[in-house]
Amino acid sequence: MKILWVDDEIEMLKPHIIFLTTKGYEVEVATNGYDAIDMIKEQRFDIVFLDEHMPGITGLQTLPLIKEQDASIPVVMVTKSEEENVMEEALGSKIADYLIKPVRPSQMLLCLKKVLENQRLVSEKVTTDYRQSFMGLSDQINACVDIEDWKRLFVKLEKWEVELADGGDSTMDEVLAMQKKDANQAFFKFVQNNYQDWHNGGIHNFSLNSVNAISKGVFPLLDQSKKVFMLVIDNLRFDHWLALKDLIQMYYSVVREDVCCSILPTATMYARNSLFAGLTPNQIATMHPDCWVGEDEEGFKNLHEETLLLRQFERYKRTEGVQFVKASNALTGGKVMEHYSKIKQADFSVLVINFIDMISHARTDMEMIKELASDEAAFRSLAKSWFEHSQLRELLEKLSEDDIHVVLTSDHGTSRVKNPVKIQGEKNTNTNLRYKLGRNLKYPSKNVYEVNRPNDIGLPHPQVSTKYIFGRPYDYFVYKNNFSQFSATYHDTFQHGGISLEEMLIPFVVLSPK
Known part of the structure; x- marks a missing residue:
């Protein structure tokens, strides 16, 4: 674990630094807020001990600048003052903890364990909770019968994605990505089977x-x-x-x-x-x-x-x-x-x-x-x-x-697209990668939702023979000419126009x- 200790009297704290080093912590030091910000820009720290009373800019002034560089890094405020307004301002700025000088080495060790262990415990709990929810989410994917079911499921999946990214492990990220892929495939079939009925109703x-x-x-x-x-x-x-x-x-x-x-x-x-x-x-x-x-x-x-x-x-x-x-x-x-x-x-x-x-x-x-x-x-x-x-x-x-x-x-x-799908069309076919409209379109039918009568889903038809096709989640349409070049250009980009949970279900x- 790497600590940044910011204090204008850092020389007086050498015994504390030696103590933490013997406990397996790596300690870097700065004597003012400006140097601390520069160090955080250049390297990653697990925690910052920040003195409140420093010349130049105070600890309270330095704190938001630290959070601007890295909002996730825990900061422990070290102060001589127990004044209520100082503590309220520090706590309002989302410090992880605070210590009152003079600080004993044992206090610092306890603080480190409390703050850093808390992060680990939160991460483990998020991962455990998702594991326990996995089967229920999978059952819910198979049980969705209307759009309200899909909305409720999607909100749960998105909240899990954010929580795991913030505090889980990469293994669970991959599991959730696979579960979202399953959900998106099922959602595409659901839209394909029901979208016209929504408009008819x-x-x-x-x-x-x-x-x-x-x-x-x-x-x-x-x-x-x-x-x-x-x-x-x-x-x-x-x-x-x-x-x-x-x-x-x-x-x-x-x-x-x-x-x-x-x-x-x-x-x-x-x-x-x-x-x-x-x-x-x-x-x-x-x-x-x-x-x-x-x-x-x-x-x-x-x-x-x-x-x-x-x-x-x-x-x-x-x-x-x-x-x-x-x-x-x-x-x-x-x-x-x-x-x-x-x-x-x-x-x-x-x-x-x-x-x-x-x-x-x-x-x-x-x-x-x-x-x-x-x-x-x-x-x-x-x-x-x-x-x-x-x-x-x-x-x-x-x-x-x-x-x-x-x-x-x-x-x-938007949908993050991965799979190029070959398509052919006339010169005036639109350029969007996730949907196409025009005449004489040629494409693998299993890869699209095809609409031959646009009026049935509330869309204009510029010509009698105009049809619309919509891409599956993660697909994008690429013409056969220069297929390799364009598929590489648009691979792993965020696109919109087609059918996916992320494109269709938006916040209100x-x-x-x-």
Whole structure:
């Protein structure tokens, strides 16, 4: 175990360091907070002992800088002061423990065992609990008969994934990955067998989904005379929400943690337009042709979201004032805060932010981002880091102070693709890797959900012979020309448009100001 001890009087602590060394600990030292931060940037420590009273920057000032570099590292505050405000500030900053000077070597050894053993025990408990739940989850996969069953199962799987990544062992990570793969394969068959029936039965009356999310999830809040702010983060998966949850709960209480089912294709031009219109894509194209740009047409596909939202309010005879803001830059700050007075005054306001979608695309194109978001756990960490340092946090704090409720959701999630599937199509076939539409498509039928009559699932059909196909979990479509090159380019990237738990089942969270 490697300890970093930060104290401006470190020379006086040599006996303590020697004692810990004889007990098998490796001890590195720093005499000020700045040096400590530099050392944490360069190497990994298991625990930090941090003196509160130091020249330059104090221990309390150093603590958040340490957490910024490595949020998981336990920090023990060492102080001469027992003043209540000092302890409250340290504990509020999530220290692992604190010691009052003068510190005896035996106290330090006890503290080390308590903190580090606690981490080990938590890790072992998470692993044991998942092992005990494994068979029950497997039975639940086989027992899912409707979309609500799948939502409940998916939430459990995502929570286990986050818990195991934070505190379990890599063996259990692999077991869970296999279990999620089994669940995804079964979910694909479930969607294949039931998706058309959902639309025939009336997607507006179906379980919470892209089409009815605002009418079922937002209008009831407005009916209670609550001001509502809707935050739509493109590509936000349910596990991303779990990663952000602790940060958001600093300002808000979670009153509803639900799952919304994205329509097919799980792509922005379909799912997000449907979210704001409260209509299926085919209904939008028919009822609002001025707001629909087809796949084969030039132009941006999501330019009319605000218009579609206002028309949905008109259709439901809603009279609330609406404010709509779209931001694509990483911090979202300037543009959003410029509009804050209007957001505050509006009965219902919407912010669309594309940053996580930008990470997904950049991960495909940039090797550095691919390294930073190498897997689901790293992707969650990157999303959390972005949120923590963005001005969305400031925005949520202000919204909470002004007693404005928040609905957090997305248009669709993403699937980490592994398996290239050969496909042939005409030149005007769309470019998405997880779904295709067009004429004369050739593909292995067992690898897709095929829809020959798009109207049956609420989709436009540009030509009479147009069909849609949707990829299975983990698959991506690659043309035969340059197959090896393109399959290598897109292997292990995060894509959307097809059928998987991660793409279709997205967070819908209602938050109440604290």
